[in-house]
Amino acid sequence: xxxxxxxxxxxxxxxxxxxxxxxxxxxxxxxxxxxxxxxxxxxxxxxxxxxxxxxxxxxxxxxxxxxxxxxxxxxxxxxxxxxxxxxxxxxxxxxxxxxxxxxxxxxxxxxxxxxxxxxxxxxxxxxxxxxxxxxxxxxxxxxxxxxxxxxxxxxxxxxxxxxxxxxxxxxxxxxxxxxxxxxxxxxxxxxxxxxxxxxxxxxxxxxxxxxxxxxxxxxxxxxxxxxxxxxxxxxxxxxxxxxxxxxxxxxxxxxxxxxxxxxxxxxxxxxxxxxxxxxxxxxxxxxxxxxxxxxxxxxxxxxxxxxxxxxxxxxxxxxxxxxxxxxxxxxxxxxxxxxxxxxxxxxxxxxxxxxxxxxxxxxxxxxxxxxxxxxxxxxxxxxxxxxxxxxxxxxxxxxxxxxxxxxxxxxxxxxxxxxxxxxxxxxxxxxxxxxxxxxxxxxxxxxxxxxxxxxxxxxxxxxxxxxxxxxxxxxxxxxxxxxxxxxxxxxxx
Amino acid sequence: xxxxxxxxxxxxxxxxxxxxxxxxxxxxxxxxxxxxxxxxxxxxxxxxxxxxxxxxxxxxxxxxxxxxxxxxxxxxxxxxxxxxxxxxxxxxxxxxxxxxxxxxxxxxxxxxxxxxxxxxxxxxxxxxxxxxxxxxxxxxxxxxxxxxxxxxxxxxxxxxxxxxxxxxxxxxxxxxxxxxxxxxxxxxxxxxxxxxxxxxxxxxxxxxxxxxxxxxxxxxxxxxxxxxxxxxxxxxxx
Numbered sequence: 001x002x003x004x005x006x007x008x009x010x011x012x013x014x015x016x017x018x019x020x021x022x023x024x025x026x027x028x029x030x031x032x033x034x035x036x037x038x039x040x041x042x043x044x045x046x047x048x049x050x051x052x053x054x055x056x057x058x059x060x061x062x063x064x065x066x067x068x069x070x071x072x073x074x075x076x077x078x079x080x081x082x083x084x085x086x087x088x089x090x091x092x093x094x095x096x097x098x099x100x101x102x103x104x105x106x107x108x109x110x111x112x113x114x115x116x117x118x119x120x121x122x123x124x125x126x127x128x129x130x131x132x133x134x135x136x137x138x139x140x141x142x143x144x145x146x147x148x149x150x151x152x153x154x155x156x157x158x159x160x161x162x163x164x165x166x167x168x169x170x171x172x173x174x175x176x177x178x179x180x181x182x183x184x185x186x187x188x189x190x191x192x193x194x195x196x197x198x199x200x201x202x203x204x205x206x207x208x209x210x211x212x213x214x215x216x217x218x219x220x221x222x223x224x225x226x227x228x229x230x231x232x233x234x235x236x237x238x239x240x241x242x243x244x245x246x247x248x249x250x251x252x253x254x255x256x257x258x259x260x261x262x263x264x265x266x267x268x269x270x271x272x273x274x275x276x277x278x279x280x281x282x283x284x285x286x287x288x289x290x291x292x293x294x295x296x297x298x299x300x301x302x303x304x305x306x307x308x309x310x311x312x313x314x315x316x317x318x319x320x321x322x323x324x325x326x327x328x329x330x331x332x333x334x335x336x337x338x339x340x341x342x343x344x345x346x347x348x349x350x351x352x353x354x355x356x357x358x359x360x361x362x363x364x365x366x367x368x369x370x371x372x373x374x375x376x377x378x379x380x381x382x383x384x385x386x387x388x389x390x391x392x393x394x395x396x397x398x399x400x401x402x403x404x405x406x407x408x409x410x411x412x413x414x415x416x417x418x419x420x421x422x423x424x425x426x427x428x429x430x431x432x433x434x435x436x437x438x439x440x441x442x443x444x445x446x447x448x449x450x451x452x453x454x455x456x457x458x459x460x461x462x463x464x465x466x467x468x469x470x471x472x473x474x475x476x477x478x479x480x481x482x483x484x485x486x487x488x489x490x491x492x493x
Numbered sequence: 494x495x496x497x498x499x500x501x502x503x504x505x506x507x508x509x510x511x512x513x514x515x516x517x518x519x520x521x522x523x524x525x526x527x528x529x530x531x532x533x534x535x536x537x538x539x540x541x542x543x544x545x546x547x548x549x550x551x552x553x554x555x556x557x558x559x560x561x562x563x564x565x566x567x568x569x570x571x572x573x574x575x576x577x578x579x580x581x582x583x584x585x586x587x588x589x590x591x592x593x594x595x596x597x598x599x600x601x602x603x604x605x606x607x608x609x610x611x612x613x614x615x616x617x618x619x620x621x622x623x624x625x626x627x628x629x630x631x632x633x634x635x636x637x638x639x640x641x642x643x644x645x646x647x648x649x650x651x652x653x654x655x656x657x658x659x660x661x662x663x664x665x666x667x668x669x670x671x672x673x674x675x676x677x678x679x680x681x682x683x684x685x686x687x688x689x690x691x692x693x694x695x696x697x698x699x700x701x702x703x704x705x706x707x708x709x710x711x712x713x714x715x716x717x718x719x720x721x722x723x724x725x726x727x728x729x730x731x
Contacts, residue, residue, distance in 0.1 A: 261627035265650065291624050294648035298657060480656075 051165035052233060052241045054141035056177050056223055058118030061085065061093050063184070064109065064135065065122040068099030077146065077172070077186035078122040088181035088191050092116075098127065109134040117141045120174065120184045125149055128169075132160045144184055145169040148229065158231045171228035173204040176211075178221055179247050185226075195220010196249030196318035197311075198242045200235060202227045206254050210307050218451035219315050222247040227255070234259045236267040243271035250317040252310055253301075254280045261295060268299035273481060276317045276474045277301040280310050300477045302470050309466060312458065316467035319454040320432040322475035323468060325401030327353035329394050330375035332406035333382040333414055337438045337461055338375035341404050344465035350472060359397040363390055381413045384421035391425045395433070402432040402471065404464050409442040416445040423453040432471045434464045497698055499526045504701050504728065513703075513728045516559055517566075518606045520724035524707070527695050529688055531707075531721040532611060538604040540586045544579055546607040553577045553610040556585045558593050562600035564725075569596040575610055582607075611720060615670060615680050616709035619688055619721070621651065621696035623703055623729070629696035631689055635667045636709045643667070651693030658686035658693075671712065680712040684719035703729040 063085060065078025082102070085093040094112045097105040106112065109131065119140045121128045125147040135143060141164060148170035149157060157169060167175065174184030178194040187208055192215050199214075199221060201207030207226045214221055223245065225238055235255060242251045251271060258264045271277050279301045283289050296303050302317075304310045328350055332338035345352055352374050355363075360372040367386050371377040376394065378386055387405070394400055405422065407414050419435075426433045435457045437446035443459035450457045458464040503523055507515060515523065518534040525531050533550055536559055537543035547554045558571030566572050570592040573585035586605060593602055616636030624630045627650050634646035647664040649657045662668065662682055673679040688710060696702060704727040712719040 258626060261624065262650075265627070288624065288626075290646070290648045291627055291630055291650075294630070294661075295627055295650055297660070298650055 049237050049240055051141045052237050054117040055144070055165065055167055055175055055225070055233065056182075056241065056245075057180065058116065058142070058182075059091070060112075060116035061089070061091065061118045061120065061182065061184070062096060062109075062112045062116040062135075062138075062140070063093060063120045063122055064096045064098070064131065065102075066098040066124065066127055067101045068097075069124050069127060072124065074122065074124040074127075074147070080186050080188045081120060081122045081146075081174070081184055084183040084185060084188065084191070088183055090181050098123070098131070109138050113138045118184075119143045121145045121147070122186060123147065125153070129153060129156060129160070132157065136160065136162050136164050140164060142167065142233075144171050144174050145228070146172045146174065146186055148172075154229065154231050161232065166232040167225070168228035169231065170204070171226045173201070173207045173211075173224070173226035175226070176221070176224035178223070185224075190215075190224075192221040192224070193218065194247075195222060196247070197221050197252060197314045198223040198225075198245065198248040198250070199252045199254075200225050200227060200238050200242070201254040202235075202256055203254065204228070206307065210252070210254065210310065213307060213311055217311065217315075218447070219311055220318070222249075230259060234264075236260065236263040239264070239267040239271050239277070243267070243274050249275055250314045251275065251277045252280075252314050253277065254307070254310070256282045258292070261291075265295050265299045268296070268301050272300040272477055276322075276470070276477075278310055278314050278317070278470070279303050280305075280307065302473050308463075312456075312463050312467050313470040316432070316434055316456045316471055317474060319456050320434070320471055321430060322478045323402040323432045323471040324475045324479060326351040326472065327399060327401045328468065329353045329355070329397070329400045329403045330406065331378065331387070331390055331394060331403060332375055332408075333378045333380070333387075333412050334406065334408040335375075335377060337406045337408060337436065338377065340438075341406065341436070341461035341465065342375065344462045347462075348465050348469040350465070350469060353397070353400045355394065356397050356399050359393050359399075363393050380411075383414065384418035387418070387422045388425050391422065391429075391433075395425075395429045395431055400431065401475075402434075402468055403429075404434055404436060404461065404468065406436045406438065406461065407446060408438060409445060410439065416449050419446055419449040423450055423455055426455050427453065432468065434458060434467050436461050436464045496527055500695070500699055501701070504699070508701075508728060512561065513730065514561060515726040515728070516561060516603070516606075517557065517724060518559065520705075520726040521721070523726060524692075524695070524705075524721060524724055527691060529691050529695075529707075529721060530684075530718060531724060532609045534606045534608040536604055537586075537607050540583055543586050543605055543607055544582055547576070547579070547582045550607055550609050554582065555608040555610045556582065556589060556605045557608065558589050559603045559606045560593065560600050561603075562597060563593065563602075569593050571596075611711055611722060614711035614713045617671075617685065617712055617719075618646075619692055619707040619710050621692055621702065621705040623696070623700065629693065629700065631661070631693045631696065633661045633665065633689060635665055635670055639665070639667045639670075640708075649689075649693070651696045653690050653693040655686060655690065658689040661689065662686065678714045681715050681717055681719055682712070683715075684717075685710070685712050688719055688721070701729050703727050 067075050095105040100107040119135045128147050143166050145168035172186045176183045183191050190211050204226050242248050330338050330341045364372050369379045435455050437443045447457045521531045521534045535546050537546050553575050556573045563569050571589050576582050618634045618640050620632040629651040631649050631651050634640035639645045645666045647661040649661045671680040706725040707721040710721045
């Protein structure tokens with residue numbers, strides 16, 4: 001977190017050590033926005049990756065808009081951005097209203113010289129183009145350009161940015177950092193709860209939809225970034241940054257076209273060494289999609305078909321350990337859903353675990369009435385206690401690599417509250433577990449109990465098994481990184 | 494690397510002729526310089542040359558028309574296989590010339606290539622191309638209807654790891670054709686993986702090759718290897 005110290009102009013070593021100590025003390029104390037003057041000028045030719053940090057973790061933000069502009073939606077969006085920041089951002093936000101009407105806002109960009117690392121240009125296109133030079137001169141390190149431009153104007157923008165990094169243009173959904181409360185989005189009320197999922201979206205609307213869905217389902221997000229039309233900062237740099245981000249456990253990317261295929265694949269490959277990457281790519285009808293698909297496979301990214309699957313899978317990857325084998329145990333208090341889970345296991349190319357004799361014996365002795373042939377059926381009257389006992393034993397079984405827990409509320413005697421005790425057991429599991437509460441209202445009841453635990457919850461066995469499959473895919477990646485294995489075909493012969 | 498130097502020299506000798514497309518025997522020469530197994534193929538400009546080469550290569554042989562204007566040699570009825578003695582070679586030569594003249598009267602025909610004949614085997618297709626975003630890419634598919642009708646192909650970015658090569662073989666829907674069904678022994682996927690890796694490496698190290706198409710590659714039973722039986726290379730522009 002104090003990496004930026006290294007980038008400051010060299011000081012005497014002795015002095016620097018003192019500063020570091022002071023900062024550590026500051027960290028322990030309640031958060032206080034630090035007053036910092038940025039004296040360092042950007043390097044003559046910023047390297048790839050330079051300044052990306054300033055987009056997510058800036059020291060000081062300035063939002064520039066024109067509340068009185070006549071052009072379309074820009075003023076309303078400007079106000080939303082200011083409101084978003086004032087509501088949740090823990091750092092300092094400076095506001096510049098070129099129309100001079102907004103209360104507490106400066107009128108001139110010069111007023112914030114050296115006070116902000118990140119600028120958000122929430123202006124109509126023409127005004128943004130006219131003012132970008134001034135913003136660059138105010139000493140920011142990065143600019144988020146919200147309006148969208150035609151090709152030639154993008155060229156102008158590129159020239160005007162000089163050495164400052166630009167996200168966008170057309171990055172209307174901007175950047176969200178849930179850990180600092182920063183939200184430059186021009187959409188109101190998008191701040192998701194904190195969590196381990198980072199979202200990179202080329203499209204503003206798809207990005208907004210993913211955030212909305214995550215909020216709706218109580219799925220936590222670490223960072224969000226809307227890529228826009230990328231005249232500068234691109235997906236490869238963002239992946240590089242997010243792969244090193246401590247708050248991010250899974251990276252989700254929604255993208256159509258990739259700027260530099262090789263570079264992107266290299267960044268993905270480096271990222272998947274550290275954490276899983278989930279990709280949604282539009283354009284499956286094109287022939288070149290086969291090449292994209294191959295590239296994602298070689299980079300060990302997990303490709304999904306839609307945003308629901310993206311979040312289903314990412315939620316599991318963020319909360320659960322990777323699955324190191326194919327064998328799954330189904331633990332259910334109802335038969336029908338368990339049978340559907342069996343089909344889903346088959347469809348995903350996973351396998352049903354056969355319990356070790358010892359496990360089967362212990363379970364059937366201590367919980368009479370439990371059917372210990374996998375799927376393991378607990379009976380209509382199963383409550384937390386029976387679930388706990390069965391889960392503990394089954395998850396300790398060496399023949400089991402992961403588990404699906406199915407808990408039906410309606411038609412059974414289980415209450416959503418029983419899930420608390422079950423969640424406690426699952427918290428300690430070293431093997432991945434996903435939960436299914438099949439249905440609609442029953443699902444919502446269970447989810448509300450489990451949403452702040454580490455147990456991902458799904459409303460159907462099919463979705464749960466897709467999530468487990470993703471955990472298995474990442475397990476294979478982990479397995480390969482730790483101990484390279486011979487390929488399937490090579491082993492067969 | 495010696496192989497690379499030889500390949501580049503070979504390419505520059507052809508590039509001097511201001512054409513982008515290599516003939517079959519040239520393509521085969523190039524890939525054999527890179528260590529990719531392929532059938533021996535030599536150009537004969539007349540009947541006498543064909544007979545002489547057939548004796549040298551050893552019967553049975555294959556004759557294929559050699560013309561920069563004819564891409565699909567079978568369509569022009571310009572291929573004769575399994576020729577076992579001199580008279581057959583002579584007849585085949587005349588027949589090919591007549592067929593080709595009928596098919597495309599203005600074609601510039603250099604002669605025929607005389608090639609060693611291989612017994613039938615499972616056929617696959619291996620290719621490379623330079624993708625505009627991802628660079629050198631390797632394609633794999635099973636021969637015949639699998640590629641042409643089912644479009645059953647897989648891709649990987651070059652260079653390929655051993656795992657990549659096997660994964661792309663396993664990925665095609667008709668993979669079981671290679672594992673051996675109905676009493677057939679498995680095919681030599683190790684040798685096939687070798688070819689895929691070598692082809693990928695070639696595409697990476699020699700970007701002058703814009704496109705390469707080895708179709709078919711014969712994959713023999715396990716332990717017996719795999720050989721590119723036809724090859725087509727297109728060089729980069731400029």
